[in-house]
Amino acid sequence: MIWGCFSYYGVGPIYRIPGIMDPFEYIRILEEVMLPYAEEEMPLKWVFQQDNDPKHTTKCATSWFQTNKIAVMEWPAQSPDLNPIENLWSIAKRKMRDMRPNNAEELKAAIEASWSSITPQQCHRLIASMPRRIEAVIAAKGAQTKY
Incomplete structure (x- = not known):
């Protein structure tokens, strides 16, 4: 299992998860992989996006984000997964x-090698597509979209 992140500026680190990802492993990855990347590559204000996987929304994960003063994008339960990182994994x-x-x-x-060959321009396009993705979900009343 692989964990990865990206921003408007390009792909971030990827990390091979040894064993099973639980909430504690998730927090360790946030602490040791994501946060150093974000502090180095995205010094301005940014918002973290994740899906509603139960390990992402545990009390300990929520507390970690609050303690580290990281804004997390609100994402309604039972909503389509529009996280653009899914598109990057496909690429x-x-x-x-x-x-x-x-x-x-x-x-x-x-x-x-395949992850590092993803260009910043591909990341720009995915970030720029978010308003269209959200509009498509609203128009489809929460049903499946092309995204």
């Missing part, structure tokens, strides 16, 4: 189509 997977890793290390290298 990364497409870039890996012709790669044939033979072991875990080669797979890790292939994932890292």
Whole structure:
């Protein structure tokens, strides 16, 4: 399992999750991977977007965001997953189509290479698409959209 992040400025780090992701592992990733990236690459005001996965919305995760003064985008329960990182994972997977890793290390290298080849322009377009995504969900009354 891989965790990754991005911003308007480009892709951030990706991190291989050893074992099962639980709320404590999620907070550790936020603390050790996401926060250093955000502090270095996004020094201005920013908002964190995540889906409603139960481990993301636990009391301990919510408390961590509050303690670290990180604004989290409000996302209604039972809403479509419009998080644009899903599109980035699809882009990364497409870039890996012709790669044939033979072991875990080669797979890790292939994932890292495809992730790092995503351009800042692709990230710009995904961020810029958010108003259209939200309008499409509203027009579809919460039903599935092309996003």
